[in-house]
Amino acid sequence: MRQNELLKSYEQTTQQLAGHGPRNVAVLKNAFESIDGKVNSDKYGQGSVIEDFQKQMADFLGKEAAVFFPSGTMAQQIALRIWCDEKDLKKVAYHPLSHLEIHEEDGLKELHGIQSILLATEDRVIELEDVTSMSEDVACVLLELPQREIGGQLPSFETLEAISRYCREKEIKLHLDGARILECLPYYEKTIKEICGLFDSVYLSMYKGIGGIAGAILAGDQDFIAQSKIWKKRHGGDLISLYPYILSADAYFAQRKNRMGDYYMQAKELALYFNSCKGIFTVPKVPVTNMFHVHFDKTPEQVSPILAQAQEIMNLGVTGYLRKEKQGCSFEVSIGDQYNKIPQPKVKVLFEWLGEKMETLK
Amino acid sequence: MRQNELLKSYEQTTQQLAGHGPRNVAVLKNAFESIDGKVNSDKYGQGSVIEDFQKQMADFLGKEAAVFFPSGTMAQQIALRIWCDEKDLKKVAYHPLSHLEIHEEDGLKELHGIQSILLATEDRVIELEDVTSMSEDVACVLLELPQREIGGQLPSFETLEAISRYCREKEIKLHLDGARILECLPYYEKTIKEICGLFDSVYLSMYKGIGGIAGAILAGDQDFIAQSKIWKKRHGGDLISLYPYILSADAYFAQRKNRMGDYYMQAKELALYFNSCKGIFTVPKVPVTNMFHVHFDKTPEQVSPILAQAQEIMNLGVTGYLRKEKQGCSFEVSIGDQYNKIPQPKVKVLFEWLGEKMETLK
Numbered sequence: 001m002r003q004n005e006l007l008k009s010y011e012q013t014t015q016q017l018a019g020h021g022p023r024n025v026a027v028l029k030n031a032f033e034s035i036d037g038k039v040n041s042d043k044y045g046q047g048s049v050i051e052d053f054q055k056q057m058a059d060f061l062g063k064e065a066a067v068f069f070p071s072g073t074m075a076q077q078i079a080l081r082i083w084c085d086e087k088d089l090k091k092v093a094y095h096p097l098s099h100l101e102i103h104e105e106d107g108l109k110e111l112h113g114i115q116s117i118l119l120a121t122e123d124r125v126i127e128l129e130d131v132t133s134m135s136e137d138v139a140c141v142l143l144e145l146p147q148r149e150i151g152g153q154l155p156s157f158e159t160l161e162a163i164s165r166y167c168r169e170k171e172i173k174l175h176l177d178g179a180r181i182l183e184c185l186p187y188y189e190k191t192i193k194e195i196c197g198l199f200d201s202v203y204l205s206m207y208k209g210i211g212g213i214a215g216a217i218l219a220g221d222q223d224f225i226a227q228s229k230i231w232k233k234r235h236g237g238d239l240i241s242l243y244p245y246i247l248s249a250d251a252y253f254a255q256r257k258n259r260m261g262d263y264y265m266q267a268k269e270l271a272l273y274f275n276s277c278k279g280i281f282t283v284p285k286v287p288v289t290n291m292f293h294v295h296f297d298k299t300p301e302q303v304s305p306i307l308a309q310a311q312e313i314m315n316l317g318v319t320g321y322l323r324k325e326k327q328g329c330s331f332e333v334s335i336g337d338q339y340n341k342i343p344q345p346k347v348k349v350l351f352e353w354l355g356e357k358m359e360t361l362k
Numbered sequence: 363m364r365q366n367e368l369l370k371s372y373e374q375t376t377q378q379l380a381g382h383g384p385r386n387v388a389v390l391k392n393a394f395e396s397i398d399g400k401v402n403s404d405k406y407g408q409g410s411v412i413e414d415f416q417k418q419m420a421d422f423l424g425k426e427a428a429v430f431f432p433s434g435t436m437a438q439q440i441a442l443r444i445w446c447d448e449k450d451l452k453k454v455a456y457h458p459l460s461h462l463e464i465h466e467e468d469g470l471k472e473l474h475g476i477q478s479i480l481l482a483t484e485d486r487v488i489e490l491e492d493v494t495s496m497s498e499d500v501a502c503v504l505l506e507l508p509q510r511e512i513g514g515q516l517p518s519f520e521t522l523e524a525i526s527r528y529c530r531e532k533e534i535k536l537h538l539d540g541a542r543i544l545e546c547l548p549y550y551e552k553t554i555k556e557i558c559g560l561f562d563s564v565y566l567s568m569y570k571g572i573g574g575i576a577g578a579i580l581a582g583d584q585d586f587i588a589q590s591k592i593w594k595k596r597h598g599g600d601l602i603s604l605y606p607y608i609l610s611a612d613a614y615f616a617q618r619k620n621r622m623g624d625y626y627m628q629a630k631e632l633a634l635y636f637n638s639c640k641g642i643f644t645v646p647k648v649p650v651t652n653m654f655h656v657h658f659d660k661t662p663e664q665v666s667p668i669l670a671q672a673q674e675i676m677n678l679g680v681t682g683y684l685r686k687e688k689q690g691c692s693f694e695v696s697i698g699d700q701y702n703k704i705p706q707p708k709v710k711v712l713f714e715w716l717g718e719k720m721e722t723l724k
Contacts, residue, residue: 022400022402023402023403023405023602023603024399024400024401024402024403025394025397025398025399025400025401025402025403025605025609026399026400027403028394028605028606029394029399030399032387032390032391032394035387036387037386037387037388037391037392038384038386038387038388039386039387040384040385040386040387041385041386041387041389041575043385069598070432070598070599070601071598071599071600071601072598073595073597073598073600074597074598074599075598077598104595104596104598105592105593105595105596106596107595107596107597107598110596111473111474111596111597112473207602207603213403213603213605213606214601214602214603214604230467231467233435233466233467233469234466234467234468234469234472234473235435235436235469235473235597235598235599236431236432236433236434236435236436236437236439236466236469236597236599237432237433237436237597237598237599238433238435239432239433239576240385240569240575240576241385241569241575241576242576243387243390243575244390244575244606244607245606247387
């Protein structure tokens with residue numbers, strides 16, 4: 001019940017700390033407002049709407065070619081399948097909390113018969129030693145940057161370089177789960193091409209930091225992309241028309257691709273506020289992207305009413321849910337366009353109030 | 363070269379015999395014009411936008427439940443997979459020109475390991491005897507109504523009933539590839555529920571007769587649909603937002619679902635015109651839906667310039683392509699909203715002119 005009240009109070013706020021704003025039909029209508037009705041649909045992967053955007057994204061990522069997919073789930077399973085077929089070895093390695101392992105109903109195993117080797121432990125990112133100490137050969141290593149399920153943590157750029165070098169030596173393909181890769185650039189102080197250059201194939205989401213409606217880009221060399229188009233058809237992803245996703249992705253990519261530095265700075269600022277409250281801490285303590293997880297050392301039943309009350313009183317959304325943890329509870333923050341619209345004094349008052357209320361919990 | 367001229371001349375016409383009109387961004391903009399920007403997105407298969415439409419379609423088709431898929435390719439592979447798993451037998455039977463056999467890069471085999479038994483021959487529909495004389499047991503028989511690749515032909519309703527009865531006796535599931543099933547109702551003089559009642563699972567396209575942007579409905583019993591949602595996630599089809607397809611499907615379904623009788627009458631009329639020209643015949647001779655194939659007994663090189671010239675002179679689109687056949691060539695016609703907008707005298711003049719030109723070919 002408490003959780004429903006929390007969601008209800010969150011949905012009634014018109015200002016929120018995280019995100020770009022409501023995921024409603026206005027996202028589509030705004031993107032299409034300036035697009036002429038006479039623009040032709042793409043058709044089964046052909047036509048300038050899809051081909052131009054794929055070219056733009058390939059150039060941006062520094063890869064030979066790119067293909068637009070309806071989802072990252074589809075794009076990544078296919079990338080791994082292609083690398084497995086090339087090596088004739090149906091084994092890949094990734095983090096235990098990879099999207100493929102926990103959010104896809106085992107599609108990789110059920111549809112492709114690919115076995116996963118889990119690297120590192122659930123509470124930390126993959127380091128070089130995790131890769132070099134694998135006991136089995138694999139066709140591909142997948143790195144997720146940032147590692148979303150642990151608050152968006154990152155290995156160092158030197159670690160990425162070392163893993164990339166090692167994989168090339170050992171003829172293991174390296175795939176980037178870069179759903180949120182743009183969000184990592186300000187911390188790494190590297191260009192997108194410098195990051196992508198370390199990987200054989202790259203996936204980028206169109207609706208996370210970019211804030212489009214849905215969709216994903218998969219990029220790599222010409223032969224890889226040609227094969228991925230065949231698998232896209234097999235998966236049922238070669239829709240007659242993907243333009244609702246492509247044209248909105250194009251619009252919001254143009255609008256937000258250069259805002260990641262701001263989101264990152266704001267995430268660090270907001271994390272400081274949370275960490276200033278008794279019984280609240282963020283993971284990572286100092287964010288390295290626009291995202292982090294907020295942990296409370298008290299139960300959801302204790303924390304929910306406080307947050308719901310804060311949201312109601314201040315018309316300022318903090319979260320709509322709390323996830324129960326072994327100790328306490330947590331929720332995720334990804335900074336988008338909304339944070340900067342809130343007057344600073346209001347944020348300050350929120351956290352003063354929240355800090356006081358947390359003090360009262362036993 | 364000739365083929366490109368044909369396409370170019372077709373694209374420059376502002377009136378066309380077939381279809382609903384250009385597949386351009388206006389299709390989306392028109393559908394969303396009256397939809398409030400505040401309507402919330404669906405989210406990974408949840409939310410009233412997707413749930414209400416699925417309920418509406420389940421009720422319409424007379425099935426317990428329905429799920430919205432991004433594509434029919436995905437929906438049908440999944441339907442067959444579920445029936446195969448239930449019987450623990452990875453064999454299904456369908457027509458040699460089924461979409462699954464010729465347009466999906468063997469997704470059914472490559473992703474699901476399902477073997478296909480081909481029923482009937484390429485030039486005719488599946489009859490009861492084709493099903494009863496199968497030499498192997500199968501988990502599911504798929505019937506495509508109408509059989510698109512042979513001009514949209516149909517078996518009799520009595521044949522459907524007999525196949526359905528036989529399959530139930532033999533514990534073989536019967537799946538309807540009903541991409542264009544609404545288009546069959548006027549000929550059968552049956553309700554959609556009477557047709558769907560013969561099948562265990564039903565697929566309906568959102569962009570063929572209905573003219574939406576993309577998407578498909580899969581319907582069946584509760585347990586079947588629950589399983590299909592798991593497979594939808596595995597395939598990468600459980601997008602965060604499918605509303606661009608759902609809301610447009612909803613709008614065009616409401617607009618066109620009762621026009622299928624008109625399209626059917628108009629198809630019969632238009633086929634008569636084609637059949638009145640020397641060296642031209644339609645398959646079927648008398649259409650049983652809104653569609654048919656137009657065959658010429660001359661080569662594409664001979665026919666293209668005539669059609670291109672007709673299209674240029676009359677600003678009336680006939681076709682943008684010709685498919686080479688063993689003898690002569692062909693193209694497909696599906697009647698939609700456009701045919702009725704052309705003044706009858708103009709159609710008459712077109713075919714008088716076309717008939718005369720065809721006479722001159724050797």
